[in-house]
Amino acid sequence: MLRKMKRFEYFEPSTLEEAFSLLNKYNGKVKILSGGTDLLVAMKERGLAPSYVMNVKCIPGLDYIKYEEKKDLRIGALTTIRTIETSNVIREKFSVLAQAASMLGSIQVRNRATIGGNLCNAAPSAETAPSLIGLKAKVKIASLEGERIVPLEKFFVGPGITVLKKGEILAEIIVPFPLPHTKGIYIKYGRRKAMEIAMVSVAVIATLSVEGEVWEDVNIILGAVAPTPLRARKAEEVLQSKRISEPLIEKVGQLAYEEACPISDMRASADYRKEMVKVLVKKAIREISGLKKS
Amino acid sequence: MSEFTVFGKSVPRVDARAKVSGETKYLDDIKLDGMLYGKILRSPHPHARILGIDISKAKKLTGVRAVITAEDTPKIKFSFVQDLADKLPLCDKEVCYVGDEVAAVAADSLEIAEEAIDSIEVKYEVLPAIFDPKEAIKPSSVLVHEDNKKSNIAFEIHKKFGDVEKGFKKSDHVFEDEFVTSKVTHCCMETHGCIAYFNYEGRLTIYCPSQAPHTIRQEIARILNIPRSKVRIVSTPAGGAFGERLVTDMKQPVAAILSRLTRRPVKIVNTREEEFMTARTRYPYIVSVKTGVTKKGKILARQAKVVVDNGAYNDKGISTLNYAGECFLMSYNIPNLQYDGFGVYTNKQFGTAFRGFGNPQVTFATETQLDDIASKLNMDPAELRLKNVNRAGDVTVSGTEITNSGLVDCIDRAVEKSGWQEKRSGPRKVGENKYRGIGMAIMSHTGSGGRFYGYAATDTFLKVSEEGQVTVITPAPDIGQGTTTVVAQIVAEVIGVDLSNIIVINSDTDIIPYDLGAWGSRSVFVCGNAAKAAAENLKKEIIEVVSKMFEVSPEEVEIKNGEAFLKENHGRRISFGKVAEFSVNRLGHPLSGRGRYFDPLASEVTYYKRAGKHIPTFTYGCQIVEVEVDTLTGEIKVIKITAAQDTGKTVNPYMAEGQMEGAILQGLGYALSEECLLDKGRPINPNFTDYKVWTALDIPKEEIIFVETDDPLGPFGAKGIGEPGLVPTPAAISNAIYHATGIRLKRLPMNSERMFYTLKKRDNNKK
Numbered sequence A: 001m002l003r004k005m006k007r008f009e010y011f012e013p014s015t016l017e018e019a020f021s022l023l024n025k026y027n028g029k030v031k032i033l034s035g036g037t038d039l040l041v042a043m044k045e046r047g048l049a050p051s052y053v054m055n056v057k058c059i060p061g062l063d064y065i066k067y068e069e070k071k072d073l074r075i076g077a078l079t080t081i082r083t084i085e086t087s088n089v090i091r092e093k094f095s096v097l098a099q100a101a102s103m104l105g106s107i108q109v110r111n112r113a114t115i116g117g118n119l120c121n122a123a124p125s126a127e128t129a130p131s132l133i134g135l136k137a138k139v140k141i142a143s144l145e146g147e148r149i150v151p152l153e154k155f156f157v158g159p160g161i162t163v164l165k166k167g168e169i170l171a172e173i174i175v176p177f178p179l180p181h182t183k184g185i186y187i188k189y190g191r192r193k194a195m196e197i198a199m200v201s202v203a204v205i206a207t208l209s210v211e212g213e214v215w216e217d218v219n220i221i222l223g224a225v226a227p228t229p230l231r232a233r234k235a236e237e238v239l240q241s242k243r244i245s246e247p248l249i250e251k252v253g254q255l256a257y258e259e260a261c262p263i264s265d266m267r268a269s270a271d272y273r274k275e276m277v278k279v280l281v282k283k284a285i286r287e288i289s290g291l292k293k294s
Numbered sequence B: 001m002s003e004f005t006v007f008g009k010s011v012p013r014v015d016a017r018a019k020v021s022g023e024t025k026y027l028d029d030i031k032l033d034g035m036l037y038g039k040i041l042r043s044p045h046p047h048a049r050i051l052g053i054d055i056s057k058a059k060k061l062t063g064v065r066a067v068i069t070a071e072d073t074p075k076i077k078f079s080f081v082q083d084l085a086d087k088l089p090l091c092d093k094e095v096c097y098v099g100d101e102v103a104a105v106a107a108d109s110l111e112i113a114e115e116a117i118d119s120i121e122v123k124y125e126v127l128p129a130i131f132d133p134k135e136a137i138k139p140s141s142v143l144v145h146e147d148n149k150k151s152n153i154a155f156e157i158h159k160k161f162g163d164v165e166k167g168f169k170k171s172d173h174v175f176e177d178e179f180v181t182s183k184v185t186h187c188c189m190e191t192h193g194c195i196a197y198f199n200y201e202g203r204l205t206i207y208c209p210s211q212a213p214h215t216i217r218q219e220i221a222r223i224l225n226i227p228r229s230k231v232r233i234v235s236t237p238a239g240g241a242f243g244e245r246l247v248t249d250m251k252q253p254v255a256a257i258l259s260r261l262t263r264r265p266v267k268i269v270n271t272r273e274e275e276f277m278t279a280r281t282r283y284p285y286i287v288s289v290k291t292g293v294t295k296k297g298k299i300l301a302r303q304a305k306v307v308v309d310n311g312a313y314n315d316k317g318i319s320t321l322n323y324a325g326e327c328f329l330m331s332y333n334i335p336n337l338q339y340d341g342f343g344v345y346t347n348k349q350f351g352t353a354f355r356g357f358g359n360p361q362v363t364f365a366t367e368t369q370l371d372d373i374a375s376k377l378n379m380d381p382a383e384l385r386l387k388n389v390n391r392a393g394d395v396t397v398s399g400t401e402i403t404n405s406g407l408v409d410c411i412d413r414a415v416e417k418s419g420w421q422e423k424r425s426g427p428r429k430v431g432e433n434k435y436r437g438i439g440m441a442i443m444s445h446t447g448s449g450g451r452f453y454g455y456a457a458t459d460t461f462l463k464v465s466e467e468g469q470v471t472v473i474t475p476a477p478d479i480g481q482g483t484t485t486v487v488a489q490i491v492a493e494v495i496g497v498d499l500s501n502i503i504v505i506n507s508d509t510d511i512i513p514y515d516l517g518a519w520g521s522r523s524v525f526v527c528g529n530a531a532k533a534a535a536e537n538l539k540k541e542i543i544e545v546v547s548k549m550f551e552v553s554p555e556e557v558e559i560k561n562g563e564a565f566l567k568e569n570h571g572r573r574i575s576f577g578k579v580a581e582f583s584v585n586r587l588g589h590p591l592s593g594r595g596r597y598f599d600p601l602a603s604e605v606t607y608y609k610r611a612g613k614h615i616p617t618f619t620y621g622c623q624i625v626e627v628e629v630d631t632l633t634g635e636i637k638v639i640k641i642t643a644a645q646d647t648g649k650t651v652n653p654y655m656a657e658g659q660m661e662g663a664i665l666q667g668l669g670y671a672l673s674e675e676c677l678l679d680k681g682r683p684i685n686p687n688f689t690d691y692k693v694w695t696a697l698d699i700p701k702e703e704i705i706f707v708e709t710d711d712p713l714g715p716f717g718a719k720g721i722g723e724p725g726l727v728p729t730p731a732a733i734s735n736a737i738y739h740a741t742g743i744r745l746k747r748l749p750m751n752s753e754r755m756f757y758t759l760k761k762r763d764n765n766k767k
């Protein structure tokens, strides 16, 4: 219910150190506030009532996109989705991420929503997760003890749950420079063109051989069909080092269908979600390989 | 060149500036001195007996000013039709749906009110509940109102003309289908709310967005058992209404009782979740249609049986069922017709009026079936319709005289503008697994309200003040549809003044003339006619005064553009302001006007008894929709909608287009994506994330065509078109889907998942 929020204490640290000490002091009772587009909805509609809210937006140096040719792309956790969507370097070199970013909510939401918030909120449908996992992104997690780096694939534990421990903040997303001949596509499937939570989403990112015929490194990640973003391993394996063909595409679709384990809810039945995984995975592969169905 | 100067022009709405600048005060913007905040405790169960309510904790909270239960109310049951009364403002012994009102509080702040509500303890004995109207109609069913009803049938409507059995016997083909429509809601941008204040003289003022302030006044008086003269309704600007603001909502009497106890104004406003849970919905219908036709496509008989999912309480259920029947009887020239409808209680949030008033539900069934008939007869759907439609001058078997009809023109124009001929025959496959199709549907709807209340009149008063400013006192409620502007345009046209010199007063029952409100697309017709009559009355007085000023006979005087002049000598002219001044200072009386719309037939047509005579004039429309279906996913994309609409005469083309576009958008959502989903009576998508209204990005191309028929009864020939835009949309879409894929969807919403499984089933059957 959209209610007046319960009382809470509010902090606005101006350094990471201050933030860490607040996190430690209130031992797990602090909610981090970035764009607030998930947190405030949870507080107003779903009765989430944290005793402390810590706004991290006043900490300098967490909002950036740094790109080093042939090395990697680094995105500060406070970078907004809109900044990512419109960044030239991301559009050119990591287009699948820009594509995913452009589909989140609406422009108004994207102007506030941060990439750190999107990942830490850990919705099974989180827009940026599938393509980032497919790009083999890692996240830098910071705390008083220092920093640790975790592959994004290992970051999600369940709906709303990540490997973040008390006292930790997600600081940065690191995306390695993709190999040449890497192509990616992200498909979001929903009922509306905006303001839509994905019923199913699919990211396929693959490195092709120089001639573009053999699939050398295949990443198929599914959103909204499991408690966390899901890598369709069996589907990836059958494509690995193979020349693309229609029968193979059918097989990949079938395997992805089998791997998906969605729930039924008001957005779609589990079975329809699985069927859509099959259709969309095949569609994504065909588009990457430039094949049209005969 | 048009004969008009203001009427028929796309002038900006008179309230546009205040709205875009944020100056307009909606209900929730209003704060009165000493105002308290009210909150209602609602039932968490679809059906339960109340064993006890403990309000002691709530009463002890600091800042709580009143806590009430049924014991504090007069316990008078209410319904829009009093014979069907079944709803208490606060439940006494039994709750019948999730959201039913149980107790209420008034407190110094909303936070305290919410806390107080949370602290009220209610002991329930959960009772068996029933949700499926087809089950509920059975005599053996669990009862929705255990305490006082013997069956779940809430009401019935029967209409019969000719002999359908004979008609079916004579037919070459007989078609029988069942169609199911869904539960959708209005989704007004502004959630519903009110402020009630009982003053020390015992007069109650209620501020609320309202479509029918006088009806609400009468309803509140009934529920509270006080004289109507003690109630005053002040309509606040409405952020959407669409039928949702017609019948009183229990917030209003509850706030009134809280105010009476506390002697303070009390505001109650729905949260969005409450709005979805308790705001009443469009009635879901199950419509079985049987139609008999000759080989050549002449319809000989048609029969409909309608089961209305009434929800837990009576509201506009019987009225919508009856009205949809009126439309069922008159669109086509069919000699044998029968219509039988049953309203069935279920333990769910109940229905109310919603744009189209039952007509969209029945039209979805009849117009989809007609398309099927066309395809079986191998006839063009347009031709089949033209062969059977009623035309101006016809009298239907139910007794309706078709005084004026643009239907044939609507069909012709829509066919022409949509590229119908070419697209019906052209290639339909447009890409990998993508198929395009084009379909049509027509509709007839009132363009003039109706005589259902046995009364249809209203008045308008005009006052002229300094500098010739004209105040129009009209009952026409502006619920966003723009009647303020329409009334101003009509008055300005008659007396020849600029719109900027007109002020419209239309919101306070202590001031405005008695009227039935904005429903049935009636405001332009009823209030427009009254405004025109008043303006003509004023014009006469102005001309008399000018003739005295110029010492000429009234016949020699003309008024236009805010001036009076002599027909023969345009040099002798005088401003309108000067005329007003002269009248006051020299003649000793002000200028004023009064006018009335009076329909003598209204009092003869008794409530629900006589079919065919309820509606003074109808409006007609034809929509042609092009869709693209992805057979792999089941996705249905609307490419374009061509909508031809009979407006009589278009008062304001921009606003009329806005009405059509908005209605079509609601029709698209109704057809394809919107639905109030319940799980065992509990709403599971009471939010805009999962209740799928279309966004700006989803809207397809719309081409709106106005067909002008110059209605002899309407003001300057106009009739109302507030509702019709969505009536044919779902059927047209269903028919386009059939053209694209060969699949006939008969259940709303026609969403991608439903399409996918229907396709899959067909493909499995083929194998």
Ligand SMILES: Cc1cc2nc3c(=O)[nH]c(=O)nc-3n(C[C@H](O)[C@H](O)[C@H](O)COP(=O)(O)OP(=O)(O)OC[C@H]3O[C@@H](n4cnc5c(N)ncnc54)[C@H](O)[C@@H]3O)c2cc1C
Pocket: A031, A032, A033, A034, A035, A036, A037, A038, A039, A040, A041, A056, A077, A078, A081, A103, A104, A105, A106, A109, A112, A113, A114, A115, A116, A117, A118, A119, A120, A121, A123, A125, A126, A127, A128, A164, A168, A169, A170, A171, A195, A196, A197, A198
């Ligand atoms: C109307 C609307 C539409 C939406 N549409 C979509 C959509 O299409 N797709 C989609 O994926 N999401 C959507 N969302 C959800 C939301 O906008 C995104 O998930 C967004 O990226 C969250 O970012 P934020 O900065 O607003 O997070 P916040 O709400 O500030 O935080 C989200 C969660 O992450 C935690 N957190 C935030 N930053 C950090 C950090 N640096 N370190 C550790 N924890 C942190 C917070 O404590 C909180 O639990 C929508 C939301 C709304 C309101």
